[in-house]
Amino acid sequence: MAHVGNGASAEEEEEDCFEDAFDRTPSTCRMDLQTAIQETQCALNLVLNNKFSQALDLLKPWWRDSMYHALGYSSILVMQATMTFEQRDIQAAMATIKDALQTCQRFRKRNSVVGSLSSLISRQANLQEEEMHAELCYAECLLQKATLTFVQDENMISFIKGGIKIRTSHQIYKDCQNVLSITQGVAQQSELFRQFEGGVKLGIGSFNLMLSLLPQRVLRLLEFIGFSGNRRFGLSQLREGASNHSLRSILCAFTLLFYNTYVSLILGTGEGDLAEAEALLEPYQEKYPKGSIILFYSARITSLRGNLEKARARYEESISSQQEWKQIHHICYWELMWNHSFQQEWQQAYRYADLLCRESRWSKAIYVYQKAAILSMMSAEEVERTGEDLRALFRQVEGLKQRLAGKSIPMEKFAVRKSRRYKASNPVPLVVPALEMMYVWNGFTIVGKRADLTESLLVTIEKVEEQLLKDPNPSEYHPDDSCLVQMLKGLCLKYLGRFLQAELCFTQVLSSESRIRYDHYLVPFTLYELGLLHKQQGDFIKATTYIEKAKMNYKDYSMESRLHFRIHAALNSLKGSPVSTP
Structure with missing residues (x-):
């Protein structure tokens, strides 16, 4: 298992190397590179079979002496952190990555720039291969560190800071790519x-894909210091990496899965490639049929296709498949909460929202607001049966707001601002707050796959619309509430194919702009939705005009960064589209 050069017998060597396996291994022991990769692959297999502690135990004896054990150990913790979004996990992963970087640093080529890597190819000695892999592992740890920075906050500033932090990683990957270019076509590679x-391929692909998501104004700043992102090239690199049967193949596959099932939905127009996601997941479903992570992604894809009943069963199967990483349960609770919300099964949605409030530490402000928003959709009698004080819940939200790197989380700021209506002695209740949050998380793109659910939501929205029209004493929030209802109604009508009626709803919001007092985000978001409506009808000139107007004419509104990511994705999808008019 390890190469030792102290003259001892093979039996003595192995006994010395693995005695007290969970303590630090003596420095005389040395793990060879091929074995290190194989052991890291074994650890990854354990993770995918829900044996998380066993995976860490396998890697722990060598994680301060072997670059791949260090990378694997930190990767597991980073995977946990990115799936749970819990600050405790993020901080633990960050600390481990710092140690992993130190381990990798010991194996890197001394007194040389990474650009000299290409000279290593001419002499394929073990040490030279070790140096190549050390550069790669070092760059990957830096990329993991950046990923955690992005997970912490979706603000533009965080993306800029994260990008600057990983400039070294980016340069290393570019030089490693040069190595591949130089050796392309060489037969019988080791x-x-x-x-x-x-x-x-994992690094270059992830970098290009991640950077391509950034709005142009941010990317221009990053290009000034040497970054660039090509989405098509990034996706092609990840696809090649996913198919080359290496240690990192599944990481390439998971990156593509996450992009197609989450990133494209939350930070894009909701047009992820579900056929690709299914094809990527299929071999791992056969290999790890009870793996909680595999079951989770299977459920997510099923949900995005609109089969909410089948997705629900798979989320529940993922929960029951393991009890060690409870945080994976929390991600499933979040999805099940939305699954029931899409079907307006508010009692069941409340159950999962309550579980998240009690068990998860990610964002108490968002969880409490979400629970209160769901309760707002229920009758007074149903709320009373839960024993909850709706007004008290909304009042808790502001005190639960947290700051990361000195900044508030955008979604928490939104929840706090909406909750302030309940601070007054005579609060004005929010209208359809759970449907508003559904829109914020782009859930209408899922509901829109089902005409029956969309019709049901439309009925709920039209009831509220009628109540607002008949309100004898409209409050100061009345124009804002009316515009919110019109925007959501327009969305339902769009997904039902009633385009003219949808456009009337959207234009009604725009014509009421001067009357909006608090929810200023409604106008730029409505312009964006009106642009997508025209895109769907084939009028790409009008589509671009409305989306550009949302981009250029408005600032300092709630969730501005989120809309700019969606605008960037929408404008990219319009580039090269055939020009047509109605």
């Missing part, structure tokens, strides 16, 4: 080189 190639 297994270690193939592993190296898989790592480069």
Whole structure:
């Protein structure tokens, strides 16, 4: 398992190396590169079979002496952190990554720039291959560190800071890519080189994909210091990496899965490639049929296709498949809460919202607001049966707001601002707050797959619309509430194919702009939705005009960064589209 050069017998060597396996291994022991990769692959298999502690135990004896054990150990913790979004997990992962970087640093080429990597190819000695992999592992740890920075906050500033932090990682990957270009077509590459190639494709692909998501104004700043992002190239690199049967193949696949099932929905127009996601997941479903992470992604894809009943069963299966990482349960609770909300099964949605409030530490402000928003959709009798004080819940939200790196989380700021209506002695209740949050998380793109659910939501929205029209004593919030209802109604009508009526709803919001007092986000978001409506009808000129107006004419409104990501994705999808008019 390890190469030792102290003259001892093989039996003595192995006994010395693995005695007290969970303590730090003596420095005389040395793990060879191929074995390190194999053990890291074993650890990854354990993770995918729900054996998380066993995976960490396998890696722990060597994580301060082997670059791949260090990378694997930190990768598991980073995966946990990015799936749970809990600050405790993020901080633990951050600390481990710092140690992993130190381990990788010891194996990197001394007194040289990474650009000299290409000279290593001419002499394929073990040490040179080790240096190549050390550069790769070091860059990957830096990329993980950046990923955690992005997870902490979706604000533009965080993306800029994260990008600057990983400039070294980006440069290393570019130089590693040059190595691949130089050796392209060389016959009979070694297994270690193939592993190296898989790592480069993961890094280059992830970088290009991540940077391509950034709005143009941010990307221009990053391009000034050497960054660039090509989405098509990034996706192609990840796809090649996912198919090359290396240690990092599944990481390439998971990156593509996350992009198609989450990123494209929350920060894009909701047009993820579900066929690709299914194809990527299929071999892992066969290999790890009870793996909680695999079951979760299977449920997510099923949900995005609109089959909410089948998705619900798979989320529940994921929960029951393991009890060690409770945080994976929380992600499933979040999805089940929305699953029931899409079907307006508010009692069941409340159950999962309540579980999140009690068990998860990610964002208490968002969880409490979400629970209160769901309760707002229920009758007074149903709320009373839960024993909850709706007004008290909304009043808790502001005190639960947290700050990361000195900044508030945008979604928490939104929840706090909406909750302030309940501070007055005679509060004005929010209208359809759960449907508003559904829109914020782009849930209408899922509901829109089902005409029956969309019709049901439309009925609920039209009831509230009628109540607002008949209100004998309209409050100061009345124009804002009316515009929110019209925007949501327009969305339902769009997904039902009633385009003219949808456009009338959207234009009604725009014509009421001067009357809106608090929810200023409604106008730029409505312009964006009106642009998408015209895109759907084939009028790409009008679509671009409305979306550009939302981009250029408004600022300092709630969730501005989120809309700019969606605008960037929408304008990219319009580039090269055939010009047509109605």
